[in-house]
Amino acid sequence: xxxxxxxxxxxxxxxxxxxxxxxxxxxxxxxxxxxxxxxxxxxxxxxxxxxxxxxxxxxxxxxxxxxxxxxxxxxxxxxxx
Numbered sequence: 361x362x363x364x365x366x367x368x369x370x371x372x373x374x375x376x377x378x379x380x381x382x383x384x385x386x387x388x389x390x391x392x393x394x395x396x397x398x399x400x401x402x403x404x405x406x407x408x409x410x411x412x413x414x415x416x417x418x419x420x421x422x423x424x425x426x427x428x429x430x431x432x433x434x435x436x437x438x439x440x441x
Contacts, residue, residue, distance in 0.1 A: 361413075361439050367432045373408050374428075387429035405431070413439050 367387070374380040380395050391397045397405070402425075406417045409431075415438050425431055 361436070363432055363436050366435045366439070367428070369412055370409075370428060370431050370435070373405065373412070377404070377408060385428060387427065387432070389428050390426055391428065391431070392426065409435055415439060 371382065371385045374385055374395070375382045378395070378397065378401060384394060389395060391402070391405075402422065406419065406422055410417050413435060417434075417438065421434050425434060
């Protein structure tokens with residue numbers, strides 16, 4: 361998967377499952393302060409990403425994630441290992 365494909369999927373998940381405004385879903389958007397996601401939402405996002413990628417997501421890596429770009433880069437690294 362390319363970073364662009366991953367970003368499209370993450371945007372789709374955030375828009376559909378978390379009812380985020382697609383206009384706000386830029387690479388720099390902060391998941392917590394800009395989109396008002398909380399820790400439970402973050403866990404739900406990780407679960408959805410595991411379903412999409414069919415890979416186990418390391419929770420430690422996702423604790424450092426703050427932006428949409430961070431999510432895309434972490435998933436890209438995961439699927440291309």
